Amino acid sequence: MKHSHFWLFVALGIVFGLNGVLVVRLLGQQLLTTGNPLLIVAFLVAIPITLITFAIAKYISKLAFGEMLRPVVVMTFTATWLDAIAFTWLHSLYHDSQEIALHGAALILWGAGLGLFFAYLLEQKTPKHH
Numbered sequence: 001m002k003h004s005h006f007w008l009f010v011a012l013g014i015v016f017g018l019n020g021v022l023v024v025r026l027l028g029q030q031l032l033t034t035g036n037p038l039l040i041v042a043f044l045v046a047i048p049i050t051l052i053t054f055a056i057a058k059y060i061s062k063l064a065f066g067e068m069l070r071p072v073v074v075m076t077f078t079a080t081w082l083d084a085i086a087f088t089w090l091h092s093l094y095h096d097s098q099e100i101a102l103h104g105a106a107l108i109l110w111g112a113g114l115g116l117f118f119a120y121l122l123e124q125k126t127p128k129h130h
Contacts, residue, residue: 013078066126
């Protein structure tokens with residue numbers, strides 16, 4: 001991965017990570033509460049949203065889908081580190097309710113895992129040129 005691409009994906013990891021915090025902050029009360037039937041909907045909706053963020057990163061970087069595994073790893077570790085710091089010391093950034101913040105962190109981790117999974121699948125399906 002080019003040096004400039006590395007920093008692009010760090011920046012995208014920050015942007016997508018902050019986007020996740022914003023979603024939790026704005027929609028947490030309506031979606032991310034224990035026993036709420038919409039909780040599962042939030043996790044299901046994260047699937048196409050993750051694919052959209054994946055496509056945005058691909059478009060901005062001009063890489064092929066099969067080249068996105070390393071970039072997704074960089075975006076994910078960036079966002080995950082920031083989430084870990086925020087959730088540990090600034091959990092009210094997510095929401096004032098610890099319950100909603102916890103569900104939000106789980107939702108963000110779900111999205112991170114989805115992104116890594118999709119990138120892995122696409123890399124596996126891309127023909128290798130030797």
